[in-house]
Amino acid sequence: MSYAIETDGLSKSYGEVRAVESVNLRVGPGEIYGFLGLNGAGKTTTIRALLGMIRPNAGSVKVLGQAVGPNGRGPWRKVGHLVERPAAYPELTARENLDVARRLQGIPDVGATSRVIEHLGLAAYADRKAGALSTGNLQRLGLARALLHEPELLILDEPASGLDPAGVVEIRELLASLAQEKGVTVFMSSHILTEVEGHATRIGIIHQGRLIEELEAEQLERLQSRRLEIKARDLDTARTTLAEAGFAVQVREDVLVLDESRAIDAPDEVATILVNAGTPPSRLAVVQENLEDHFMRLTRERE
Amino acid sequence: MRAFLAAFWAEALKARRSKVSLFTAIGFLILPLVGGLFMIILKDPERARAMGLISVKAQLFTAGVADWPTYFDILLQGMAIGGTIVFALITAWVFGREFADHTVKELLAIPTPRGIIVGAKFVLIALWTLGLVLFIFVIGLGIGVAVDIPSWSPALGWTSFRFLMTTAFLTIMLMPFVALFASAGRGYLPPLGWAILTLVLAQIAGILGWGDWFPWSVPVLLSGMAGPRAEQVGMHSYIVVLLTSIAGIAATFAWWRSADQAR
Numbered sequence: 288m289s290y291a292i293e294t295d296g297l298s299k300s301y302g303e304v305r306a307v308e309s310v311n312l313r314v315g316p317g318e319i320y321g322f323l324g325l326n327g328a329g330k331t332t333t334i335r336a337l338l339g340m341i342r343p344n345a346g347s348v349k350v351l352g353q354a355v356g357p358n359g360r361g362p363w364r365k366v367g368h369l370v371e372r373p374a375a376y377p378e379l380t381a382r383e384n385l386d387v388a389r390r391l392q393g394i395p396d397v398g399a400t401s402r403v404i405e406h407l408g409l410a411a412y413a414d415r416k417a418g419a420l421s422t423g424n425l426q427r428l429g430l431a432r433a434l435l436h437e438p439e440l441l442i443l444d445e446p447a448s449g450l451d452p453a454g455v456v457e458i459r460e461l462l463a464s465l466a467q468e469k470g471v472t473v474f475m476s477s478h479i480l481t482e483v484e485g486h487a488t489r490i491g492i493i494h495q496g497r498l499i500e501e502l503e504a505e506q507l508e509r510l511q512s513r514r515l516e517i518k519a520r521d522l523d524t525a526r527t528t529l530a531e532a533g534f535a536v537q538v539r540e541d542v543l544v545l546d547e548s549r550a551i552d553a554p555d556e557v558a559t560i561l562v563n564a565g566t567p568p569s570r571l572a573v574v575q576e577n578l579e580d581h582f583m584r585l586t587r588e589r590e
Numbered sequence: 591m592r593a594f595l596a597a598f599w600a601e602a603l604k605a606r607r608s609k610v611s612l613f614t615a616i617g618f619l620i621l622p623l624v625g626g627l628f629m630i631i632l633k634d635p636e637r638a639r640a641m642g643l644i645s646v647k648a649q650l651f652t653a654g655v656a657d658w659p660t661y662f663d664i665l666l667q668g669m670a671i672g673g674t675i676v677f678a679l680i681t682a683w684v685f686g687r688e689f690a691d692h693t694v695k696e697l698l699a700i701p702t703p704r705g706i707i708v709g710a711k712f713v714l715i716a717l718w719t720l721g722l723v724l725f726i727f728v729i730g731l732g733i734g735v736a737v738d739i740p741s742w743s744p745a746l747g748w749t750s751f752r753f754l755m756t757t758a759f760l761t762i763m764l765m766p767f768v769a770l771f772a773s774a775g776r777g778y779l780p781p782l783g784w785a786i787l788t789l790v791l792a793q794i795a796g797i798l799g800w801g802d803w804f805p806w807s808v809p810v811l812l813s814g815m816a817g818p819r820a821e822q823v824g825m826h827s828y829i830v831v832l833l834t835s836i837a838g839i840a841a842t843f844a845w846w847r848s849a850d851q852a853r
Contacts, residue, residue: 301852332852335851335852338698338699339698339699340695340698340699340850340851340852341850341851341852342848342850358703358704358847358848361699363699363700363701364701366699368699370695371692371695372692374691374692374693374695374696375691375693376604376607376691376693377691378604378607378608378609379603379604379607383603383607386603387600387603387604388696388700390596390597390599390600391596391597391600391697391700391701391702391707392700392701392702393592393593393596393701393702432696
């Protein structure tokens with residue numbers, strides 16, 4: 288299979304600091320790959336290596352089947368990118384910034400600039416100097432630059448950073464539609480898990496420079512364990528009652544937790560048992576671990 | 591070629607939109623204006639003194655003669671010193687701004703090769719600085735005519751023009767190292783620090799008598815700032831400047847090609 292992104296043993300150190308260590312990534316065409324990690328986990332270093340901006344100490348990087356670097360070699364005509372905080376020439380307008388990018392991308396079609404301005408909702412700010420744009424609009428400008436040449440692969444570092452909630456949803460939908468309708472591969476890093484949860488087809492978790500887990504969307508679904516959480520005024524009696532009824536009860540702080548499927552699938556029966564024993568629940572809820580919980584658990588385990 | 595033209599267009603647009611082009615032109619304009627002022631003072635010291643102008647310093651600087659050769663000397667010597675500073679400012683801005691504004695990352699993973707972008711920047715710097723020198727020369731002539739300086743001859747004008755352009759060209763050839771410091775230093779301070787350091791070292795080398803072998807002294811020597819030692823400037827001096835220029839250009843290209851862009 289030919290991958291859109293392929294790294295083998297990618298490692299990068301800065302002096303004594305190991306920014307990324309032995310990262311093996313495989314991102315297939317048309318995937319939306321969510322690359323998750325805490326600040327300083329190695330996300331941006333990995334992205335810079337994918338874009339040939341830094342030279343790995345070890346390992347190799349292939350993008351769209353072509354080896355990346357040295358000397359900035361790569362299939363950049365087919366790759367759009369956004370690295371870290373958005374930057375633009377402050378004395379140029381948004382349109383001029385995009386025109387500079389268009390020419391450097393070698394796109395002869397002058398209309399490409401106007402199209403991407405419309406697409407990213409920048410029309411009202413197109414003739415405003417980039418130095419006067421808000422962080423959110425600067426981010427949109429960065430995304431517009433990444434999309435200007437209709438790339439096959441988008442490598443985006445925190446694409447929703449600086450956007451308002453409506454903007455986050457808009458960009459999420461835009462990326463999803465690019466992947467679904469045009470088969471664009473999206474590799475996006477984030478430390479905001481909800482940003483990738485729900486629309487990423489695969490998720491990689493990087494921690495302290497190492498790729499510690501990769502999850503398919505379905506796998507994530509399975510991994511996200513459900514549990515029944517119970518609160519009662521007399522927690523001890525409730526625990527004893529449930530234990531006598533044959534449940535394996537865990538106590539977490541002031542909450543009773545049941546993770547057996549017979550409890551999760553029939554919380555009404557659990558409630559009946561407690562009511563009959565004279566200790567009705569004050570709270571009864573089926574809780575599902577989300578990506579954030581999973582991520583936190585995983586990274587904490589590796590501390 | 592198309593890639594180069596695109597890169598050059600982008601660099602030219604950035605320069606046109608920037609206030610740096612205006613500031614450097616205004617900064618350089620001081621040179622013919624001050625030269626013209628000295629001429630006014632020297633032509634009629636009594637009147638200048640009556641106007642409150644300090645004629646003593648003007649006489650010290652120009653040996654007290656108000657004529658075209660003296661006026662051109664002022665332009666030439668001002669060019670040698672001021673040029674180093676103004677050209678270094680332009681070079682530091684053209685390269686350093688990509689790092690100060692964090693826009694360098696938009697120039698790395700694109701179809702236009704990095705070497706083309708660096709080349710376009712160097713060409714822009716050369717055209718910009720030479721344009722400035724021409725502008726100053728033309729303005730200088732205009733001021734000279736307006737002040738009605740005596741002893742003009744077309745031959746003198748031509749010789750002065752050639753000297754001015756040669757000095758400017760030699761100064762420009764020393765800019766690649768400024769570009770390298772702007773790139774490797776990721777901003778404005780390292781290249782400007784380097785320019786000031788070379789300016790000081792150039793004076794010291796000139797005083798010690800090694801100026802003809804020290805590339806940063808050669809334009810200063812040629813401009814006559816170092817007096818009779820200017821005669822030492824020969825082919826070896828031009829070769830030293832050329833080699834320095836080539837080394838600076840090669841180092842800047844190499845840095846852009848292979849240095850980690852981790853910030």
